Amino acid sequence: MGDGSPWADAERIVLARALDGRAVATVLDRDGERGRRALSAAELPAWVAEREASPGSRGVRWIWSSTTEWYPALLEAGVRVARCHDLRLCHAILRDAVPGAAELRAAVQWNGAAAGETAGHTEALFSLDEPRGGPRRDDVREVLEELARQDAAVPRATDPGRMRLLLAAESAGALVAAELASAGVPWDAEHHRRILEDVLGPRRGGVPQNMGRLAGEVRAALGDPALALDSPPRLLKALHNAGIRVDSTSKWELREIDHPAIAPLLEYKRLSRLLSANGWAWLDEWVHDHRFRPVYVPGGVVTGRWASSGGGALQLPRQLRQALRADPGWRIVTADVAQLEPRVLAAMSRDARLADAARGRDLYEGIVASGAVATRAEGKIAMLGAMYGATTGDSGRLVPRLRSAYPRAMGLVDAAARTGADGGVVSTWLGRTSPAPDELWRDAQTRASRPGASAADETRARRIGRDRGRFTRNFIVQGTAAEWALAWLADLRLRLADFPQVESGSAAPRSGRAFSRRAHLAFFLHDEVLIHAPEEQADAAAQAMRDAAEAAGRLLFGSFPIDFPLDLRISDSAAK
Incomplete structure (x- = not known):
């Protein structure tokens, strides 16, 4: 990488959108543009697959405005890519990290979420769909100009080598996030409903039975039969009227109080949280055809940790993990990193x-x-x-x-x-x-x-x-822990992609064309990864997790003698 380019290890192909709506693929080499080709939405997946499979050890790094705008349609067509460079994610890093990057800070059109992207849903500004209602603007020049700005910025970073690694890891994380949404989390909706009925009680008149009982106990203990427990101002007033001097209805403050109303109130609040966050309404909205498909936001936290803009994947309660269940003939392989930070x-x-x-x-x-x-x-x-x-x-x-x-x-x-x-x-x-x-x-x-x-x-x-x-x-x-986790994910997804496909009779078609016949990533939560694997690949997937963790440690920290032990489990579900 002595030429200062963060992508000198691979052929670079830039994907952008032409004025007539077609995808424009621009092939670059060290001297600049080597060729350009326009492709329709129908032609692009096959062309990308052909370039991915072409002989040669360097491979391809796809450069595009945003992974969320380009990759989902490729995955739907059954096409995966090994590497990419996400210009929007990398812009955010370089803009703030590189001294004197005035030209990046001036390119404000690359800041934040893509146009039309709200709550994880993207209008197809750069998608593979054909244009509706007239042509879109020509963004080919704009994409190439942003790439040039980033190419020029990386060598000016405090440590260009580490910066290249960070950009590659961030972009790989974007690929993982899209693949997780495409494959989905295997989910047993009926088991989820049984958990809700067991914990919350049957729904009667809109209020689950157990919550209704607890609400009655709280009202009786506070002497307020009409109290609305879900209204913090009314609840706080009722507590004060009962002589309970607290400044809020926070569970942390209530735990310190000795009063007959507190235990049922805390339990009511716990059940209310389950109902609102992951109750029957959540199940109806987010689980379809035995799959939960959350919307991850790579780099959504300033530290580089992921966020979620739909489905709440990063806040799944422990009691619902039993509903995360493998398809018949498949297994869930789970790995937690012990004391990562x-x-x-x-x-x-x-x-x-x-x-x-x-x-x-x-x-x-x-x-x-x-x-x-x-x-x-x-x-x-x-x-x-x-x-x-x-x-x-x-x-x-x-x-x-x-x-x-x-x-x-x-x-x-x-x-x-x-x-x-x-x-x-x-x-x-x-x-x-x-x-x-x-x-x-x-x-x-x-x-x-x-x-x-x-x-x-x-x-x-x-x-x-x-x-x-x-x-x-x-x-x-x-x-830095988030960076290690990205390196772990990036290495692991490539190892799993090398697994052979299982026979069609052992497939999991609900995981989509790209993932139905081999072990694949299914869930990620900061320091925990789940793989959905055919039963015959479960042990190999567990070993891939170990190997990828060791490789991530070496990649970031070289020969320094630190290990990252995993708590590994192979089971029918993700229950702990």
């Missing part, structure tokens, strides 16, 4: 003592064995406090012990906190940068620095500075 912190800081505590065992038990704390619970509280900036209670008491035992790791997060508190910007291992200070921080610091500033102004500035420091402290760890 503390292990990433050890690798980032090159703290050999913390890495030793993690090697081949539970990291928190390793901290106990080092003598830094007395119990596993203390080890977990201390480590989370160090990464999230807790300064009171048990965390405040235990974190100093970690500073003594693991000075390199604690020094790294402490330095990130100081930088953030002072208004600086921090970055992840691969180079994603934290947001600049917001207006609230700037206003507080300005007021505190003026001659004659009040003690209240100075106290407010310190408090807001500490808040920002806690954010940047965690940003570097959470963001």
Whole structure:
């Protein structure tokens, strides 16, 4: 990659949209454009498949405006690609991370979601559909210009090699997100309904029976037979009328109260959350033909973590995991990474003592064995406090012990906190940068620095500075953990793509043409991955998970001796 191009390892083909609605494929080489071809919506999938299958070791990197705009139609046609470069996602990274990237910041049309994209649904601005009601604008020139801007920016990054890796990982994540939506999560709707009836009770008059019973107990205990429990202002007033002095109806505050109304109220709130988030209405909207198809948003959180704009895949309650069930003749292969963020912190800081505590065992038990704390619970509280900036209670008491035992790791997060508190910007291992200070921080610091500033102004500035420091402290760890997870996913999807296809009689047709006959990714949740695999491929899929985790560690952290152990399970469901 000595030429400065982030895609020198593959043939580059740019897909854009011509004025007449056809897709335009522009083939690039090191010297510029090598050829251009216009393709109809019907022609494009076969042409892409042919280029993917062409002999040669370099392969193809498809460059397009946004994976969400181009890839779903290819997947529907049964065509997968190995690599891509998502210009919109990469623009967001480079715009903020590369010094002096004024030309990227000026290209505001590449900021944020694509035009017409709301709640995960995209109007086909760049889709494979033929145009309706007249031609679209010509975006070929605009796409090529954005590519040129990004090509020029990458060599100016603080560490161009790491930046290239980050862009490749972010783009691979976009492919994974589209594939997860295409294959869907195998879901047993009838089992889900049985869980709802068991937990919530039968629906009678619109209110599930168990919730109705609990609501009656709360109303009786508070002496308010007409109380609407789902109205926070009315509930708070009823609590006050009953002599319960709380500032909110938060479960965290209510847990501290000793009163007959509290236990049934907390249980009612738990069931209400299940009903509203994943009840019968959710089931009707999101599960069809034995598949749940959530809408993931890669890079949807500033740290690089994914978000979800439909279906709530990142917040599935534990009790519903039993409904995530394999098709007949298939298995669910699940892998959780143990203590991902503390292990990433050890690798980032090159703290050999913390890495030793993690090697081949539970990291928190390793901290106990080092003598830094007395119990596993203390080890977990201390480590989370160090990464999230807790300064009171048990965390405040235990974190100093970690500073003594693991000075390199604690020094790294402490330095990130100081930088953030002072208004600086921090970055992840691969180079994603934290947001600049917001207006609230700037206003507080300005007021505190003026001659004659009040003690209240100075106290407010310190408090807001500490808040920002806690954010940047965690940003570097959470963001790097997200990068490791992307590297794991990217490697794993390619390993699974090399699996042979099973016989048609063993297929899972509901997973679509691209995934029905081999093991494939089905679900992702920060540090957990699920594979839906034919029974005969389940063991191999589990091994691929292990191998991909080891490869991700080497890719990011080289020879530093940190391991990422997986809790692996092969079962008919994702139940824990």
